[in-house]
Amino acid sequence: MSQKRAQAVEIALAELRRAGGYQRGLAARLARTHGGGASTWERAVADARTTYAAEVNED
Numbered sequence: 001m002s003q004k005r006a007q008a009v010e011i012a013l014a015e016l017r018r019a020g021g022y023q024r025g026l027a028a029r030l031a032r033t034h035g036g037g038a039s040t041w042e043r044a045v046a047d048a049r050t051t052y053a054a055e056v057n058e059d
Contacts, residue, residue: 008040012048021056022049 001009012030016022027041034041 005040005044008034008036008044009047009051012041012044013051016045016048016052021052 008030011034012026015026015030019026022045027045028038030045031038031041
């Protein structure tokens with residue numbers, strides 16, 4: 001995973017943690033806020049959702 005992608009995943013993961021889970025339109029909002037393509041953020045959100053689900057299941 002590239003450094004840019006890892007950073008995007010971390011941003012998305014922080015947003016998931018803050019919101020308490022996935023919210024529809026998250027990738028589009030992150031693309032508007034941080035720049036970059038929607039598909040890039042969709043992949044980052046998908047990866048972050050996997051990590052977030054694992055964290056939630058640990059608790």
